[in-house]
Amino acid sequence: MAVILDGKALANKMQEDLANEVTEWKNKGYRIPTLVVILIGEDSASKVYVKNKEKSAQKIGFNSIVRRLDDSIKEEELLLIIESYNQDDSVDGILVQLPLPKHIDEEKVLLAIDPRKDVDGFHPLNVGKLFVGDPDMHPCTPYGIITLLKEHQIDLVGKKVVIIGRSNIVGKPLMHMMLNEDATVTIAHSKTKNLKDETLTADVLVAAIGQAEFITSDYVKEGAVVVDVGMNRNSEGKLVGDVDYQDVLPKVSAITPVPGGVGPMTITMLMEQTMNQGRKHCGE
């Protein structure tokens, strides 16, 4: 029987621990950790994600600020808003929800966030620190994946990990984190030839493709661990991953469900890094 890697359960447990820490923190008379999430425009998926982040932050007891900005905002104006939060000593974490409207340069925005407040781990300095194996802030989705696998004692040393997807927010940072765990890593993507030949070698297969139920059992080695990063709506409007869950289930040793797998872990790692920064900024 396959082990279900229940991200929701671990997320709940970790968020309870964080809530207890915040209570202790308050009792010591310290300032409550503060997270600012900046949401630009009306993208419906982004709204749901931001709402979930806000709910978690409030449940934990953080000071949660969601700054909603109009689609038409000028890049300079956004940069000034970010700078004001950089300067504000009561703010521990700043996250700008991606994707951004087309007229705004993502690289400029990510560079503008103070790296010490970059709880998303997307600032080039934090990307570079991860690259050289000395990470400070981690991108939350890959960090959540590693945390979930570790919780279930899934050993990565020397294992063959195949990641499908080369994005800056999932595939590439996960590659570095897996290397830091001594795994052997392959990244496949839309131009990869004979994808199945790659995926069938995977002890751990990570799907970050963006196509509903793309990975069927013929892509998966017997006994593999399958991690599903996908978030797609199928024709019935149901949330499904990049993995055909029912089809691969009999073949795998462990698998993350969608919903309730990687998604809740992503949010939890954001909260964890906000707590850590809050602690640092108070000099503890």
Ligand SMILES: Nc1nc(=O)c2c([nH]1)NC[C@@H]1CN(c3ccc(C(=O)N[C@@H](CCC(=O)O)C(=O)O)cc3)C=[N+]21
């Ligand atoms: N600057 C930035 N940081 C991010 O971390 C970031 C981002 N931009 N842009 C988009 C992606 C996506 N993302 C998710 C967060 C939570 C769920 C989540 O909570 N998923 C639930 C279900 C949610 C639902 O019901 O739709 C689950 O899997 O159980 C999913 C995806 C964060 N992202």
